[in-house]
Amino acid sequence: MAILSDVKARNLKPDDKPVSHGGVTGLVLHPGSMKGHGKWVLRYVSPVTGKRRNSGLGSYPEVGVAEAGRRGQEMREQLTKGLDPLEEKAKATTVIHIPTFLQAAETLHADLLPGWKNKKHGQQWINTIRQYAVPTLGALPVNHIEPRHIADTLRPIWLEKAETANRLKQRLHAVMAWAWVY
Structure with missing residues (x-):
């Protein structure tokens, strides 16, 4: 034919x-x-x-x-x-891309940055995550992070830098909440 x-x-x-x-x-x-x-x-x-x-x-x-x-x-x-x-x-x-904790944190930071009046606060927000959370959580996919990982991240600074640990805890919660919705 x-x-x-x-x-x-x-x-x-x-x-x-x-x-x-x-x-x-x-x-x-x-x-x-x-x-x-x-x-x-x-x-x-x-x-x-x-x-x-x-x-x-x-x-x-x-x-x-x-x-x-x-x-x-x-x-x-x-x-x-x-x-x-x-x-x-x-x-x-149907292949779904699961971001790492670092990718999720940077994406959330970029989303939140325009809403903050003070650029210094925005820089402090991501710097505390990079300094204290990325060494332990950065490479982990967000769907593999468990409460014990969060506790392991906060434990070294909890007593020495209580205010920083509290803020970091709030920021970790924000990243995980973003990842849960994502």
Whole structure:
């Protein structure tokens, strides 16, 4: 079967039947609501579930004939490896980045900084965290920090620098509250 030409795709009318790409099995251009527009769809049977699936590859003319063929071929290669392209795409998009304590503290500091009238306070806020908390908590992902980590951070300064320890405790709480919402 011949590969779909760009001229034929541009002349596709809304009432036309879907047109096969010709180069990739199951790749079809469905006509859109305007002449020369449509949606690329790859129809396949999932090797994981055994069910028929339709995967959109973009709209024509934003995704041209050659690009749709390339994307369709990549998905077909995944199918030959026993992978469902839609499930692989879903896995890739659900990866969540968990920030480290240092990243969370710096992000929160940047968010709070415009609200503080005194720049010195803003600098003191992040400096106490960097000096006292980052050595023990800085590299830990925020979802791994437990109360014992906070206690270990505060213990060395609790008796000697009570005011600093109290402020640090409040700042640690603010960072953890931000991370919990994040």
